[in-house]
Amino acid sequence: MSWTYEAPLEHMRFVLEHVLDAPTHWKACEAFADLDLDTADAVLEEAARFASEVLQPLNSTGDLEGCVREADGRVRTPTGFPAAYQAFVAGGWPALPCDPAWGGQGLPLLLDAALREMLDACNHGWNMYPDLLHGAYETIKAHGSDDLKARYLPRLVSGEWLAAMALTEPQAGSDLGQLRTRAEPQADGSLRISGNKIFISGGEHDLTDNIVHLVLCRLPDAPKGTKGLSLALVPKVLPDGSRNALFCDGIEKKMGIKASATCAMRYDGATGWLIGEPHRGLAAMFLMMNSARLHVGLQGLGHQEMATQNARRYAEERVQMGRAIGEHPAVRQLLDRLDVTTQAQRVLAYRAALALDLSEQHSDRAVREREKRFAALLTPIVKAFCTHQGFHGPAAALGVWGGNGYVHEYGIEQTVRDARIAMIYEGTNEIQAIDLAQRKLLADAGATAFELLDALRAELPEQDPLRDFIDESRTHLPSWLNRVAQDGAHLLESADDLLHGLAHTLLAWAVGRMAAMANALPDEAAARQRALATAFIRHAVPQGRLHWQRALAATAPR
């Protein structure tokens, strides 16, 4: 009954092959034309082995040991972490979704999503280090000078160097307009960076020789607010091999992901180079936000999967009152709800990854543009819902262990602690809800949402109650838009419920689609898939209705 990971490869394959029909989509993308399911399978099996055999055994020890900051500012990660990272690099994993022009393998983000889900499930703390690579890669690729690209991209793609994102300052959490870090242009074209940043994940560590910091800062002539932010590349080790003037002044004592060094960083006249245009730093960073937010959503999915499969194994083996506790109705219902939500989250998150792939690679421009819209709409929902569930699912699952669940050695309590941060960083879930309501729904008067819901409902059989629920939700959206038109303040007050209402609607599609494609599975698995749909209709659909009802309800007097 120990805490272990069995990668959900069968369900992943079912989602790729039948629920999302990925091979058909890949054929329409020149970059993926040679990819088939067997290759994808082989990649995922290898990833599963790495996650379960190399990372998972380091999860509990990493939590207990935590990171240590030495007196000289160096940070030591827990035992085994550097070796695991070397194995990760040797396996070529960082390069998986990167452009072959920079040494990448050019595989879809969809497969990268499955890889990340497994890494997060097994060791969220460890995965914080490489998780930041891709965002830095995308930002430099899109906005860096040729010189910066040549100097940094190959070594980020290979994973030889890691990256850190330096945004937050003590006075500026979600409010980036208050950032103060200064950048002074030098005669040689470089910048001199001075300021203090907090909450810098992987700002300092011992996994790689160099760490490439992307630092939000202000040039001397910068306008106030977010429109005066520039982005600088500030490496720990300079091209001439000397140590740059950036220092870790402390690491945070946190609720969870204790193996991830959350650094307070001091840039003490450090040398850096501008990425992109002056004062356009936020725009450069926004580029990577869709994938970064998807990655955080995958952390939630990983925790939910890990909690669900371990709770099920425990419940099958632990006997109380003469039978396995999994046979007690309250436990059985909880496990079913966890199962169906995990699976539906996976479908939803992978659909968002597919949208990102198609928006870049599909041969048909109309599809590229449609999928770009879908990705923009899905991203805040995946980020917020999957991390919400990624905390609340494990928090509920903990009860399956009874008192043992509260004890570290059983594993689940760490999952609950680790999972909570994902609701906060990369834009809090409240910010995701506002992004959805304001920029994704109000901005186009719901057009993209209608387009998506119409496309999804068409994938379900007629007379499916889940299709009915989608239709029902579709009628709520115009009501919400009207409500906001009458009372602008309603948007902010209803955004959370709106996001959860829409998330439940999308989950309903995912569940309905899995049931509809269940015939492709062996009999027993197919029956199970249909039973889960029934459980979802009984438990989650009324919950979704409640969110819609609240999203539409009259606001309390102000």
Place this chain on the structure above:
Amino acid sequence: MSWTYEAPLEHMRFVLEHVLDAPTHWKACEAFADLDLDTADAVLEEAARFASEVLQPLNSTGDLEGCVREADGRVRTPTGFPAAYQAFVAGGWPALPCDPAWGGQGLPLLLDAALREMLDACNHGWNMYPDLLHGAYETIKAHGSDDLKARYLPRLVSGEWLAAMALTEPQAGSDLGQLRTRAEPQADGSLRISGNKIFISGGEHDLTDNIVHLVLCRLPDAPKGTKGLSLALVPKVLPDGSRNALFCDGIEKKMGIKASATCAMRYDGATGWLIGEPHRGLAAMFLMMNSARLHVGLQGLGHQEMATQNARRYAEERVQMGRAIGEHPAVRQLLDRLDVTTQAQRVLAYRAALALDLSEQHSDRAVREREKRFAALLTPIVKAFCTHQGFHGPAAALGVWGGNGYVHEYGIEQTVRDARIAMIYEGTNEIQAIDLAQRKLLADAGATAFELLDALRAELPEQDPLRDFIDESRTHLPSWLNRVAQDGAHLLESADDLLHGLAHTLLAWAVGRMAAMANALPDEAAARQRALATAFIRHAVPQGRLHWQRALAATAPR
């Protein structure tokens, strides 16, 4: 913006004086006839000072230090814990609700409830030690021999000695029928106790010289299952001053309440004495279950209050996007929901404490019997709902701090970790739900529930939507009973939703009653009370309806 405690004395007084009309009830109890509100106020003010000045400063350090088990089995509590306990004893706090015949102060459990709420809010880990006293006191008082009473009650009432409850064994969590610890009768009338127990809170520590263990065990001729359990009093130090053969073999590494020593205990032929009849140990322990479960519910209330008031202070002081974050609609709504739920939980938990008082002390036998029924019905609801909310409330409140909420020094992350255990121990919340459904509702065909709901609705003004919600709920109860009559399995499958449906119904009474009595408050406070009722109607009543709907819904196919 540091983590502090301002005891909610004004709201406590409002609840005692106006919402529950405690003075009128006290006048009808001989034991409390001399008690007035001024005395009660003085007691609560003194308790608030102790909690906020002595205990609260030890909360974070207690978590970081935790307990240490020395090689010889002794357990050292965190710095300051023994001194705080000595101050607690010197203040006479353990004796507050105890019988004057044994050195107690004879004050109502209602005041004891307010005291415990404050202790739990400030330092749950520390309060684990004295929290167990009252249960041991009640059990020995009701079932102990005269000799045991004389030897142990005065020193438990004064707090000179502490107590521990030794129930759980590795193979027997919620299933006490599987307990194996043996008790062999000796020629001198004592018992020789041998066995291993786990999860024994305060089984060993350095706060008192002696620790009185109440151990569930089996006599040689015991029937199998729970009907063969006896209860033994096993002191750490024997009457002759020698050390008894009970040893702490280890302490658990837990998610929270790290300052509370959760011990694995070994009774190695330890000397003990029977409490009550042979094989009737569980009945003897059940006596204290109502108050013990109420105490755990108060832990949830304490956490909820602490999270709510600190979140509000932080939200008022922290400025982002040009204004205090408390003015942002999502935060404002969250704070209102936390506020109204905290207040309603307090009313409900205190009502349960009042029921316990009246069931023992009221001069009218009919009232005593009615209140005994009410206490039995309210107890599982208070335990399960207040601890559910006591975890989920702080877990949501953590978001108000953004990334800071994840960092230990801001306080809230510890509250979330500490609070989770209360959903599990003293009977998991799932067990509370089954207790409610089976023994409190089905057993008398809902008679007590109808009696309670009728009494409560009569306290609300006509045409109050909250009264309508109680009436609505009242119609659901017969439907649920019918459903269970048709399909026995439905009881276990719907118990959780039933408990939460009924809890929301009782909260609706509490909120309506507060609004109805708001005229007794200053104008601003009265207006606030009414606004909170509106927030509750908008957010919580639909949630309550959802639980009732699920409790009645057709069960998924089995």
